[in-house]
Amino acid sequence: MEDHTAVEEEDEDVDEEKYHDTPRRRGASVSTVQSYQLYTPDEERAVVRKFDRRLVIFVALLYMLSFLDRSNIGNAKIAGLQNDLNLDSSRYEWVLTAFYISYILFEWMSILWEIIPAHIYVTVIVLSWGIIASLQSVATSFAGLLVLRILLGIGEAGFTGIPFYLSFFFKREELALRTGLFISAAPLATSFASTLAYFIIKLGKYLPIASWRLLFLVEGFPSVLVAVYCWHIIPDSPSTAKYLTKREKKVARLRLRKQKDPKASHKLNFREVLATLSEPKSYLTAFMFFFTNMAFSSMPVFLPTIIHEMGHTVLISQALSAPPYLLSFIIVIFTAYLSDKLQNRSYFVIFHALLSASGYAFLALAGRMGLGAWWRYAGIYPAAIGFFSVITIIITWTINNQESESKQGTGFAMLQLIGQCGPLVGTRLYPENDAPFYVTGMAACAGAMVFVACLSVVLRVYLGRKNRAGQGEYGMLGDEGVGLVGSREKSEPFKYML
Template sequence: MATSNHNAVAVADEKAMTGHQENLKLGDDPTQFAGRGQAATDQYGHALFEFDKKAESRLRWKMDFYLLPTVALLYLFCFIDRANIGNARLAGFDTDLNLTGNDYNVVLSVFYVSYIVFEIPCNLCCKWMGPGWFIPLSTVLFGAISIATAFVNTKAQACGVRFVLGIFEAGMLPGIAYYLSRWYRRSELAFRLALYVVMAPLAGAFGGLLASAILTLDGFGSLTTWRQIFGIEGIITCVLGLIAFGTMTDRPETARWLSPAEKDLAIARLKSERVATTEVLDKIDSKKLFRGIFSPVTLATSFIFLLNNITVQGLAFFAPTIVRTIYPNDSVVSQQLHTVPPYVVGAFFTLFFPFLSWRLDKRMPFFIAGPPMMMTGYIMFLASDDGMTRYGATFLIASGAFAFGALCNAHVSNNVVSDTARSAAIGTNVMFGNIGGLISTWSFLQFDAPDYHIGNGLNLATSSMCLILSGLLWAWMRWDNKKREETDVDQVLEGLSPLQVQDLDWRNPAFKWRP
């Protein structure tokens, strides 16, 4: 596509962008042009517009302020409502329900069955319904199920509510990641995902503090001991979900807090990174759907996330139990409080690695940096019987593990083109991750206590595999990008309609993998 240089003055901030394209005239607004069913890249994937950095920075700060606090708070209580069963166990959950042997592991596993099965369907439903409605509705529903958990009396009832909880929580992690991908550039996305994924380790810390505070109460209505944890936290979740119906903005076009020019800028800057894209939000298309699921980068990253999630979810469910083996003579409240510090340190790295990723516009270096920390922690668990050494190991494990949630979802999002493929890729990644979560429920078994050699050995193996697979994936992406650079783009795309070119998605030779 031939281009000629023309300076264009945008309406946004008087001078939001300058561009060059053959049918742009002096004074035209390239943001609006890019929003009228036109592509913002040429057929080689080069952006047609040069954006004003200050205007983009102002827009980014505005989006951060309006979007991130809501989704972060919702995900905090999503993770609390999933993992508070670990805190409830310390307060007598398994004793009151007469759980013996591996019954507790069965209750945990049932959650992941529905969580895995409904992962991709829920994310497609999120796209169809719109995140601004789907995410608050899901929050209210899983909050109600958390309340219901306070009234279970048998193993069968506990399994039933955990299964339904898995259905309603299935769309939250991928749904929020997909939602933010509607707003942020690829370099910005990992850090923004981290600002809500960090709620997972903070949920471990805050959940322990909140559970400790709740357990000091004599009762909450008819609820006592561990039942109070589910009841009170479930009510808080429902209230937050109802508030979110009024605070969440579905997409830039519907944002009342953006001016028309800012909306155009928000749309155009996304399209400028997506080769051959004429619309940011496309209709669900089966070809693009399968492009997202079966992208080599999606599948490889998803398997890495599966391995990593064995550690993340295992830590969430069993950290209180591990602490109890280290401090067996402490009170229940003291044991709950000892679970907090490792999560705080883990939360720091959950933000630190993606922040560096944003500044460097790279994700793969941090895929390599995290696993050695986890490996060191599990070697400490296996090699030492000292309680303080093992407690120190939990800090290293949390530091290396939790950042993968943001990095993996950003990585699969950045390595497809269309909105449909992005929704499917994120759903696939989280689905694989939750298979890892299911495995984690059987990694720390009762007969293996108190040293848990099987669980710690498994996690040492999975973190080692994360390191190996990350290195291989990075090498393959670099090799394939060089191969694409040698391809004659014009020859491959010759005779294809614009729609056919868009359906190629990452198979378009002009597309480059983004490590």
């Protein structure tokens, strides 16, 4: 396989020499030059469509299962888990926190995408979290559930590198939409969990098993089944995608040559790792992620309880938890599409961070003013739409503005390591003694999202100055959005995306 790939790369080099040298030496016309094009726009679009259909949709499904398995505990809580395992407010918070402690401690696993073949790596982690999530259905004590949540955090930590993995297949100007499709699986999962919980609770009345146990089993075991398919569907690189023809594999590699050095190895460059650790932009995006995660991690696991405290029954609370996330799913995809189309990240982060802050501020004020339950329920929509969209753009922005794969891997690991500490705060924002309005938690999330908007402004100004000063690292990046390889690459300053 390696020899075959090497031959293909040699052929590409020969083709490229023909393209660059022959027409220009002879002063050929445009039509003659086009006859030496390495690939056509139609060929490129065909490759991108295949990756969208066969890869992006599948990893979005995996993320949906992942988010479902971590967040359905909020639905299980009001379905009887809290009473059966004697979970008071403090114990429930520890069950949530335990997941994120192990999740944070194993964020370094994001770098393993550079080391372990993706089809092996993904299969193992999906299988592991599927088994552990299913075992939550047989938990008989607080201690047992706590251990399972710790193990679930380890299993899911390795999956956080998917946006980095997608950068192996897509150009930087294509990445926000694909990350949006991937991240949008989170609100879709939460919406699905709430809808499924509604039917499981109704069904549970006629079954000998507790509703919350059935919930964990029904929503956890599908991951075990899907893990089998990961081995065959997940490619390690464009060259190993089984659904591409030989020609399409070649196009898939060629189209990324403006942004990735074809001679670069997939091994970590420790000099670049250390350089990334000292760059201000790495910390700015990481802290933006930290504050956004305060809201992103807490709302899905507390929303059924928050709605229940508004005076609705358990069954209605499960049903009302779904619509805000379903609308978020649609808006996230639309936001990611616009961000790619306009080639801008900061404006979308600022807008959606302030939108989310307005939703949380309204919820806090509604509690103070004693407004009705339906007014407070309406405030959930902008809060959820905002933070889901911000998460999507921050992840993409981080990957866009690292100049090499080693820097991307390190920057993404920093984003996750620092950013995922946010849930340690977020999961403790809604104690039972703050019910039914949870004013403190709502106000804290509103303040956090305003701070995210401020940090986005700072990052935009910083990157803009670096672009104007020409201080970007020198790399393979050419003109953004150009589909054909039109000239031999020169060392050009890396242009940061604002």
